[in-house]
Amino acid sequence: MNILMVSAEMAPFAKVGGLADVAAALSRALAARGHDVRVVLPLYGNLDRESENIRPLKKLPPLALRVGQMVHDVRFHVRGSTSSAVKIYLVECPSLFEKHGIYTYGDGTGFEDSLSRSSLHAQAALLLPRLLDWPVDVVHAHDASSVPAVLYRQNWYAGRRIPGPAGTLLTIHNLAHQETHPINAVDTLGLSRSLASYPGLLEFHGQINLLKAGILGADLVNTVSPNYALETTRNQVFGCGLQEILLSRGDDYSGILNGGDYETWDPTRDRDLSASYGPDRLAGKAKCRTALLEELEISPESGKPVCGFVGRLVGQKGVDILLPIMSRLAQDGFAFAILGTGEPRLEKAMREVAIQQPDRIAFVDNFDESLAHRIYAGSDLFLMPSQFEPCGLSQMYALRYGTPPVVRWTGGLADTVTDAKPDLADGTGFIFTESRPESLLAALRRAEIMFADADRWLQLQAAAMAQDFCWGRAAESYERLYETAVSRQS
Ligand code: ADP
Numbered sequence: 001m002n003i004l005m006v007s008a009e010m011a012p013f014a015k016v017g018g019l020a021d022v023a024a025a026l027s028r029a030l031a032a033r034g035h036d037v038r039v040v041l042p043l044y045g046n047l048d049r050e051s052e053n054i055r056p057l058k059k060l061p062p063l064a065l066r067v068g069q070m071v072h073d074v075r076f077h078v079r080g081s082t083s084s085a086v087k088i089y090l091v092e093c094p095s096l097f098e099k100h101g102i103y104t105y106g107d108g109t110g111f112e113d114s115l116s117r118s119s120l121h122a123q124a125a126l127l128l129p130r131l132l133d134w135p136v137d138v139v140h141a142h143d144a145s146s147v148p149a150v151l152y153r154q155n156w157y158a159g160r161r162i163p164g165p166a167g168t169l170l171t172i173h174n175l176a177h178q179e180t181h182p183i184n185a186v187d188t189l190g191l192s193r194s195l196a197s198y199p200g201l202l203e204f205h206g207q208i209n210l211l212k213a214g215i216l217g218a219d220l221v222n223t224v225s226p227n228y229a230l231e232t233t234r235n236q237v238f239g240c241g242l243q244e245i246l247l248s249r250g251d252d253y254s255g256i257l258n259g260g261d262y263e264t265w266d267p268t269r270d271r272d273l274s275a276s277y278g279p280d281r282l283a284g285k286a287k288c289r290t291a292l293l294e295e296l297e298i299s300p301e302s303g304k305p306v307c308g309f310v311g312r313l314v315g316q317k318g319v320d321i322l323l324p325i326m327s328r329l330a331q332d333g334f335a336f337a338i339l340g341t342g343e344p345r346l347e348k349a350m351r352e353v354a355i356q357q358p359d360r361i362a363f364v365d366n367f368d369e370s371l372a373h374r375i376y377a378g379s380d381l382f383l384m385p386s387q388f389e390p391c392g393l394s395q396m397y398a399l400r401y402g403t404p405p406v407v408r409w410t411g412g413l414a415d416t417v418t419d420a421k422p423d424l425a426d427g428t429g430f431i432f433t434e435s436r437p438e439s440l441l442a443a444l445r446r447a448e449i450m451f452a453d454a455d456r457w458l459q460l461q462a463a464a465m466a467q468d469f470c471w472g473r474a475a476e477s478y479e480r481l482y483e484t485a486v487s488r489q490s
Helices: 018-032 114-131 144-154 183-189 210-217 226-234 243-247 283-296 319-331 344-356 369-378 394-400 411-416 437-451 454-465 471-489
Strands: 002-006 036-042 054-056 063-067 070-079 087-092 138-142 167-172 180-182 207-209 220-223 253-255 306-310 335-339 361-364 381-384 405-408 430-432
Touching: 002 018, 002 114, 018 036, 018 138, 018 471, 036 114, 063 114, 070 114, 087 114, 114 138, 114 144, 114 183, 138 144, 138 471, 144 167, 144 210, 167 210, 167 471, 180 183, 183 207, 207 210, 210 243, 220 226, 220 471, 226 243, 226 253, 226 411, 283 306, 283 335, 283 369, 306 369, 319 335, 319 344, 319 437, 335 344, 335 369, 344 361, 369 394, 381 394, 381 437, 394 405, 394 411, 394 454, 405 411, 405 437, 430 437, 437 454
Parallel strands: 002 036, 002 138, 036 087, 138 167, 167 220, 220 253, 306 335, 306 381, 335 361, 381 405, 405 430
Antiparallel strands: 054 070, 063 070, 070 087, 180 207
């Protein structure tokens, strides 16, 4: 099949969170299964063209594309070698994409022209099949920011101006990010105003809501774990107000568990680590632990665990229930290696906790891919106390690195981690259910006891490292969705 991916992120060069990892790894897995996969992203202002091997696609002419009242100059670029299995196209548009960042400025404030950016990105992506004379079977849009691709496919390109059937699939990586705007913003999208007033596709509670329109407009919709698909249709809180809209799609809405990108995340050949290791040779992990403690200048009490956290410092990730128990655990000998950026209030609170016990708690408020690898490897436990978690990739990496995750029983965390019991040989991590500090604390106390039992801990690490959430299985499930999406257009 010919698959056109429209995504704002792709690892490793344009990454905010899990979407980037998925866009890269799913595309690779599909290409390995014989599909022609082409990904289109904006050419962000902070991308270094030379080191990223980004160059103009000379055979395509410069274009002028209209967004609202403005006309923008656009050029296509490509990234990587021509022989790459997955082709990556980048849309250069200095007037919209010159800013550094994908969704927000450095201080976390969202871009005021996000809708214009999404519109131009989608228009350029949908033009590519015609410009390249490449019939497209499926347009696969990711998250709210790519929904305009679905809407334009359905409206502007309802006739046959896109070569190929161009069925549409929308994958929701996080239902909390919906892209809502005032009604008159429909003019920026260049779509009929009737879509923005009830019962139009875009209208939702007196605003336009891109995600809602995408859910109703795409041939098929999926999210990134079976459990999150259930939660979002059963519960208004998880559904973030869109529960009924999702339910209205019936079987056209499903959950496919993400895979782990084990090419990038493999402790047996991870160049960011000071020592490599695998399930049958764990000595390297002990070296990584020592190196991490030296790098971050922290030390746990002998026999107590090092707890790692790598993630966005936002309410979703459960940082609010972690903060109140850190000082107490640090006093009891635990050490913490925390890497993350996010909400200023949580960054500030984390900084304050770390300052009080600098020899036990290290907080790095940065985005640092390399340090992330060292934290997954050098920690004894990995913390993911999320309020909700569409899939979560970090726990999959932690498992592969022999670092049992401590997770709340929600979304994809419940699909990927099983609870370790002291007297049974099974289990891969520690699960708690209530989104309260005391529940997280109780899980950590259980982990502390098991950590003190070296044999049982080795058994747990072996079970964790044996988990295999491979992308091949997920790619097969996506193939089935693509086939259905194509049949809807044929
Ligand atoms: P989400 O997509 O909700 O952010 P996931 O667990 O699906 O959560 O994916 C998060 C990805 O982003 C992981 O690869 C994680 O290692 C990475 N990540 C998050 N914050 C940072 C950071 N500050 N530095 C490096 N990597 C980070």
